[in-house]
Amino acid sequence: MQTILIVLGALLIGAVLFGVGAFNKLVTLRNRFKNAYAQIDVQLRRRYDLIPNLVETAKGYIKHERETLEAVIAARNAAASANTGAAANPGDPAAMQQLARAEGTLTGTLGRLFALSESYPDLKANTTMLTLMEELTSAENKVAFARQAYNDAVMAYNTQREVFPSSIIAAWFNFVVAELLAIEKPEQREAPKVSFD
Numbered sequence: 001m002q003t004i005l006i007v008l009g010a011l012l013i014g015a016v017l018f019g020v021g022a023f024n025k026l027v028t029l030r031n032r033f034k035n036a037y038a039q040i041d042v043q044l045r046r047r048y049d050l051i052p053n054l055v056e057t058a059k060g061y062i063k064h065e066r067e068t069l070e071a072v073i074a075a076r077n078a079a080a081s082a083n084t085g086a087a088a089n090p091g092d093p094a095a096m097q098q099l100a101r102a103e104g105t106l107t108g109t110l111g112r113l114f115a116l117s118e119s120y121p122d123l124k125a126n127t128t129m130l131t132l133m134e135e136l137t138s139a140e141n142k143v144a145f146a147r148q149a150y151n152d153a154v155m156a157y158n159t160q161r162e163v164f165p166s167s168i169i170a171a172w173f174n175f176v177v178a179e180l181l182a183i184e185k186p187e188q189r190e191a192p193k194v195s196f197d
Contacts, residue, residue: 022169029160030091033153033178037090039146040181044083044103047139051076051110054132058113061123065116072113075106091154091178100182110136147181154178 055069062069082102086095114133117123157178161170169175 019169022166023173026157026161026166026170026175029153029157030175033150033157034090036146036150036153037087040143040150041083041087043139043142043146047136047143048076048080050132050136050139054129054136057126057129057132058117058123061120061126062116068112068116072109075102075109078102079106093179096179096181151180154180
């Protein structure tokens with residue numbers, strides 16, 4: 001009888017230790033993807049800060065294209081707002097989808113602005129505009145890199161929460177599925193092409 005109690009006690013201790021380990025692993029992975037989103041947030045905010053300067057520089061040269069300039073600012077504001085929502089709860093499916101849509105719209109309107117700027121030789125030659133375009137392209141590349149790191153962290157977390165027996169701990173402690181940050185349209189997967197040749 002005593003041997004049975006010892007074996008049952010050892011099994012119980014083993015189960016508790018396994019549960020604690022699985023819980024801690026899930027917490028670690030959740031914190032890792034939240035940190036990865038924080039890196040996206042930093043780069044997106046940098047990008048959003050560049051856009052008003054870009055529009056102000058372009059405004060002096062393309063006065064007749066007010067609609068395009070307003071569309072860029074509106075898309076920038078919508079994307080910044082969506083980013084704030086996503087930063088509050090990284091991995092939330094609705095917030096990530098809203099951010100992906102807003103970023104797609106912003107990329108499209110920036111593409112129209114860049115195409116329009118090709119028609120204005122003085123704007124193409126403006127050093128401030130060139131510098132801002134380079135910084136924006138750099139920010140786009142950093143966002144893409146940070147997004148990949150975030151998606152990798154989300155995949156590790158989601159995989160851990162779905163495998164047995166960690167899935168039991170995930171269900172008991174409400175570890176919900178995290179959403180990837182995916183670009184919806186293939187043409188949005190690339191940073192806007194900027195050329196002042």
